[in-house]
Amino acid sequence: MPLTRAPHRSYARTPQRFRWANVLPWILLILAIAVSVLPFYWILRTSLSMNASLATNATSLLPVDFNFGAFARVFGLQSTQEAIAQGGSGADINFWVYLRNSVIFASISTAGAVFFSAMAAYAFARLRWRGRNVVFSAFLATMMVPPIFTALPNFLLIRDLGLLNTMVGMVLPFVFMTPFAVFFLRQFFLSMSREVEEAAMLDGAKHFRIFFQIILPNAAAPLATLALLTFIQQWNEYFWPLLVGNSDDVRVLTVGLGVFKSQSPQGAPDWSGLMAATLISALPVLTLFMIFGKKIVNSIGFSGVK
Amino acid sequence: MSSSTLAEQAARQPAVPPRQRRFTRPGWSPSRGDLPAALLFIAPALLGLSLFFLFPMLRGVYLSFTEYNILGEPTWVGTANYEAIAQDPLFWNALWVTIQYVLINITLQTVLALGIALLMQRIARSTLIRGMLLLPYLMANVIAALLWFWLLDYQIGIVNHLLETLGGQRVAFFGSEQWAIPTQALINTWRHMGYTALLIFAGLQMIPRHLYEAASLDGANAVQSFFRVTLPLLRPVLALVLVVTVIGSFQVFDTVAVTTQGGPVNASRVMQYYIFQKAFTESQFGYGSALAVILFLILALMAFVQMKFMRGNQTDLD
Numbered sequence: 001m002p003l004t005r006a007p008h009r010s011y012a013r014t015p016q017r018f019r020w021a022n023v024l025p026w027i028l029l030i031l032a033i034a035v036s037v038l039p040f041y042w043i044l045r046t047s048l049s050m051n052a053s054l055a056t057n058a059t060s061l062l063p064v065d066f067n068f069g070a071f072a073r074v075f076g077l078q079s080t081q082e083a084i085a086q087g088g089s090g091a092d093i094n095f096w097v098y099l100r101n102s103v104i105f106a107s108i109s110t111a112g113a114v115f116f117s118a119m120a121a122y123a124f125a126r127l128r129w130r131g132r133n134v135v136f137s138a139f140l141a142t143m144m145v146p147p148i149f150t151a152l153p154n155f156l157l158i159r160d161l162g163l164l165n166t167m168v169g170m171v172l173p174f175v176f177m178t179p180f181a182v183f184f185l186r187q188f189f190l191s192m193s194r195e196v197e198e199a200a201m202l203d204g205a206k207h208f209r210i211f212f213q214i215i216l217p218n219a220a221a222p223l224a225t226l227a228l229l230t231f232i233q234q235w236n237e238y239f240w241p242l243l244v245g246n247s248d249d250v251r252v253l254t255v256g257l258g259v260f261k262s263q264s265p266q267g268a269p270d271w272s273g274l275m276a277a278t279l280i281s282a283l284p285v286l287t288l289f290m291i292f293g294k295k296i297v298n299s300i301g302f303s304g305v306k
Numbered sequence: 307m308s309s310s311t312l313a314e315q316a317a318r319q320p321a322v323p324p325r326q327r328r329f330t331r332p333g334w335s336p337s338r339g340d341l342p343a344a345l346l347f348i349a350p351a352l353l354g355l356s357l358f359f360l361f362p363m364l365r366g367v368y369l370s371f372t373e374y375n376i377l378g379e380p381t382w383v384g385t386a387n388y389e390a391i392a393q394d395p396l397f398w399n400a401l402w403v404t405i406q407y408v409l410i411n412i413t414l415q416t417v418l419a420l421g422i423a424l425l426m427q428r429i430a431r432s433t434l435i436r437g438m439l440l441l442p443y444l445m446a447n448v449i450a451a452l453l454w455f456w457l458l459d460y461q462i463g464i465v466n467h468l469l470e471t472l473g474g475q476r477v478a479f480f481g482s483e484q485w486a487i488p489t490q491a492l493i494n495t496w497r498h499m500g501y502t503a504l505l506i507f508a509g510l511q512m513i514p515r516h517l518y519e520a521a522s523l524d525g526a527n528a529v530q531s532f533f534r535v536t537l538p539l540l541r542p543v544l545a546l547v548l549v550v551t552v553i554g555s556f557q558v559f560d561t562v563a564v565t566t567q568g569g570p571v572n573a574s575r576v577m578q579y580y581i582f583q584k585a586f587t588e589s590q591f592g593y594g595s596a597l598a599v600i601l602f603l604i605l606a607l608m609a610f611v612q613m614k615f616m617r618g619n620q621t622d623l624d
Contacts, residue, residue: 022429029425032418033438036500039453040441042464046456058462120351127340127347135348142359144609146557148578149602152585152595153362153369156376176354207343236446238560243586254448258564261452271456278452285444293437300440300504 047071047276054271070272074280093277094248098256102281105170105241105252106234112175114227117182118219122211124182125189126197136186143179147239155243165247174234181226188222189215225299228292232285253281370596375589387596397597399572400580403487404556407576410491411555416547418495419502424536426503427510436507439500447497447560454493455480455565480566483573490574493561498554502547509543510536549612553605577601 046054050065057064072078074095123129124136154173163169192215200210216223238254245251251259260277261269289296370387372380391397422439442450458465458479466476479489513536521531537544559578562568568575568583575583581601585594 025425025429029422029430029435032422032425032499033435035496036442037438039457039496042457043453055462059464059467116350116354120348123340123344123347127344129339129341129344132344135352138360139351139355142355144553144606145359145363146553146602146605148557148559148581149366149598150359150362152581152591152598153365154358156365156369156591157357157362173354173358176358177351179355179359182351207340207347211347232444236444236448238446238448238563242563254446254560257448257452261455261564271459271462274452275456278449282445282449285446289437289441289444294433296444297433297436297440297504300436300501300508 043275043279043282046271047279049272051270051272070270070276071280073270073273074277093256093260094251095256095277095280097248098251098253099280101167101245101250102235102253104167105237105245106231108167109171109174109234110227110231112171113178113181113230114223116175117177117226118185118216118223119211120177120182121185121189122207122215125186126210126215127207136182139177139179139182143183151239151243154240158244164244165250167245167250170241170245170250170252173240178230181230184226185219185222188219192218224292225295228288228296229299232288232296235285257281366595367599369592370599372592372595374591374595376591377589380592383592387593388600390593391596391600396572396575396580400575400577403573403575404558404577406487407491407494407558408552408555410488411494412548412551414491414495415499415502415551416544418499419506419547420544422499422503423506423510424532426507436500436504439503441500442497443501445497448564450493450497451561451564454489454496458489481570483570486566486570486574490558490561490566490576491555494555494558498551502551505547506540506543509540513539545612549609552608552612556601556605556608 045061045063047070048063048066048068050067050069053065069078074093076093076095120139124132124139150173158164158169158172161169163172196214196218197210200214205213236254237252238258241250241252242255242258246255257274257277261274369380371382371384373383373386374380426435445453457463458477460466460476460478460481465479470476477485479485517535517539518531521535526534557578558576559582562574562576562579563582566574568579577597578601581594581597584590584597
């Protein structure tokens with residue numbers, strides 16, 4: 001099953017002749033694209049500037065006094081004196097530790113959520129058992145529950161388990177499933193043909209073999225899309241890691257960025273350093289997007305519209 | 307052909323037809339179905355559901371009737387928290403501020419997204435364009451917040467320089483009580499408008515072309531066919547977009563936490579930020595839980611009313 005249905009109109013692909021009536025729409029669309037994309041250029045431009053010179057040349061389209069000092073600062077390669085001379089705050093950011101934590105947090109919760117949600121989706125789509133629809137409705141209903149409502153009690157639970165400021169505590173609420181993943185995969189599993197499965201059963205295969213050798217390989221594309229979306233979501237997660245993972249050895253990048261920002265003295269923030277850190281934090285998502293952009297874009301139609 | 311929300315699609319999804327059993331597997335009996343295997347397969351997910359969704363919901367409601375400073379044991383205080391909330395000016399302020407944010411957000415976002423979707427439908431459907439519009443949505447809220455904190459800086463932010471060049475005045479986007487909430491809403495609109503446009507665009511693709519041909523044969527112009535054909539048939543998609551936007555924007559937290567932290571004074575202390583402060587900064591977990599219950603009830607009510615009002619589960623295409 002494709003993620004989005006093909007458009008009705010086959011003429012969509014035929015090249016259009018120039019029409020004056022389309023000039024204004026194009027201008028508006030380009031404006032919308034510019035507003036979406038140009039701020040990212042400004043991150044790059046600022047991160048390659050010398051912080052001390054930004055104030056005098058605020059509108060320059062090119063980096064001001066081009067240098068990599070801001071990145072050196074973020075990576076901890078610059079001495080405090082150097083940093084202050086370039087307009088840095090002298091504040092430290094344990095960038096490599098936060099990066100490592102973000103990678104671990106996002107990868108483990110994604111791997112777990114996708115795998116366990118696939119197992120559940122298999123039970124909901126391919127197995128017959130009493131109570132199936134009731135249990136599935138319970139999963140669906142939790143999609144409507146606002147995270148803040150469960151976050152406070154979940155914080156207490158993680159604390160009671162002694163898991164505050166541990167990676168296990170950070171990952172635990174996400175790793176067993178996400179309601180969206182269960183729903184998403186169930187849709188795909190429902191649409192898979194039964195014949196191969198039945199043939200395998202005749203050969204004596206049990207559910208585990210069917211799941212691992214037939215269902216999972218045949219659902220590689222939707223599984224990959226889901227993993228991609230989940231990873232990006234987890235990479236960007238802020239609230240839960242802020243509550244549970246606030247000590248330096250488990251702090252993730254989003255939380256670290258917030259801390260880095262608040263360390264800048266109010267008078268003169270280290271804009272180049274901040275933008276360099278922002279850029280590097282966004283880099284994994286930007287890279288994934290460059291590689292799998294089409295998959296991500298096409299999955300949007302799925303999330304709401306059939 | 308229909309467009310509908312996740313939940314309805316799922317509900318409408320026909321149960322898998324009982325398959326013909328042409329063979330008997332060992333260990334299988336008709337009365338049990340696949341129950342043992344199914345239990346094994348849903349066990350991890352069910353554990354997650356009970357431990358981190360169902361149990362915390364019950365516990366959250368219980369805590370809202372207690373006084374609890376995180377240490378020690380919660381003491382039952384009945385409805386005292388709710389009574390205190392009713393007379394808490396900061397709560398009413400948070401609610402009012404959040405409502406302002408939601409209103410600015412949904413209006414701006416829906417109108418802009420609808421416009422962009424119509425433009426794409428009319429002149430360009432390329433994946434590249436859609437991808438560029440989606441880029442802000444993929445960024446963390448924290449990144450969007452820091453980026454705009456820089457762009458909108460009062461002294462050397464590029465936006466204020468542009469405003470001045472165009473003959474306007476500098477605006478203290480984050481520093482003035484008047485602008486704090488609209489600014490938060492603008493950041494959020496920037497992040498979400500492309501995503502929302504893609505949802506609406508997907509809905510537009512579902513409208514059969516012959517309806518427009520029929521309308522134009524009847525002498526309808528572009529504006530008329532927009533209001534008579536496009537808008538009514540988009541209703542289910544718009545209902546979904548509205549529900550998602552409202553529920554999402556009631557829970558604004560990240561951008562506020564990174565930029566204004568509720569200030570200046572209380573101008574941007576939105577509900578979720580207030581809950582966070584009560585529970586974690588002031589260690590009033592019972593009070594915070596009661597606030598969370600209220601937020602939850604508001605969201606549930608909004609979703610219910612919206613779906614009813616917009617008749618989101620029906621489509622005129624059937």
